[in-house]
Amino acid sequence: MKKIITILCITLLIVSCGTSKKVQTKKAKPRTVKVDRTKKNTTKEKEVIVAEETVKETPEVYANKTEEYIAIFSDIAQDEMRKYGIPASITLAQGILESASGKGRLSVEANNHFGIKCHNWTGAKIYHDDDASQECFRKYKNAKYSFRDHSLFLTGRKRYSKLFNLEKDDYSGWAKGLRAAGYATDRKYPSKLISLIERYQLYRFDADVLGKQAANNDKHTVIKGDTLYSISRKYNLSVNELKALNSLENNDLFVGQILFVKPIPKDY
Known part of the structure; x- marks a missing residue:
């Protein structure tokens, strides 16, 4: 019996020590991540501001609203004079x-621009x-049609017919004749x-249409450095x-700027 027990003990000892597999826990090697610590050369793009050379048109400067009106509508008035004979x-x-x-x-x-009422206007x-209150007046898409209607109004009515017998630049005769005819x-x-x-020398536009424009020495174009005093001295005028x-x-x-330095004669 003792032999049997001894054999069993020896067998158990052999099995537990000799045949058991060792379990090894391998430590995972840490993965080395290479970090490129070299700073990249980030060159900031310079903003190049290209200043476009814009030519700013110098707005016309007028002494008053009437001067501006004349500058805008003088060409139209002259065209009407050429077509219909009414002094510009x-x-x-x-x-x-x-x-x-x-x-x-x-x-x-x-x-x-001429206060023309409706009459038979459609x-x-x-x-x-x-x-009177709330009278009817004609309405135009463009001011030039108002100027044309003014010409047609005067040429189309017999009461104004005598005016067209006057000299083409007789503005005084026309002014008096318009009222006499009931305008x-x-x-x-x-x-x-x-x-x-006479204040704005509007008769110069009549002279231009009739080919009687004054000579160039009647005008002065302002240059850098000009003053009213220097210009007046040049043309023997007072300021x-x-x-x-x-x-x-x-x-x-x-x-x-164009300045008149010699009055245009009224008796062309």
Whole structure:
């Protein structure tokens, strides 16, 4: 019995020590991640601001709104004179007076520069207080049509026919004749037109159409360094005479400005 027990013990010892597999736990080698610590050369792109050379047009500078009106509409008035024989000076003076130099309601909202009423008009209309409340006036898409309608209005009515027998540049005769023919009821209407024509030298536009434009020495183009005083000395004028001749309200000048330095004769 002792032998059997001894054999079993020896067998158990052999099995547990000799035949058991060793379990080895291998430590995982840490993975080495190479970090490139070299700073990249990040060159910031320089913003190159290309300043485009823009040519700024110097806006025209006018002494007043009437001067601006004349500059805008003188060409149209001259075209009407060539086509219909109405002095450009008269057309401009009437436009200035009746449209408040283009700032009146009828001219702003209806492009009607001459206060022409509807009569048999079939186009667009505007209502405005005049001799009576809310009278009907013609409305135009463009101011040039107002100037054309003014020409047609005068040439198409017999009561104005005598005016076309006058000299083409007789603005005084036209001013008086318009009122006499019933164009306006204001007794001072002729003198108002004549005053505007002479103050702003609107007769120069008549002279231009008729080929009687004054010589170049009647004008001076302002250059850098010019002053009213230096210009007046050059043309033997006083500063006040020069300002009155050009309807200037102050002493400001700009390069390229055209100044009249000799009155254009009225008796062309």
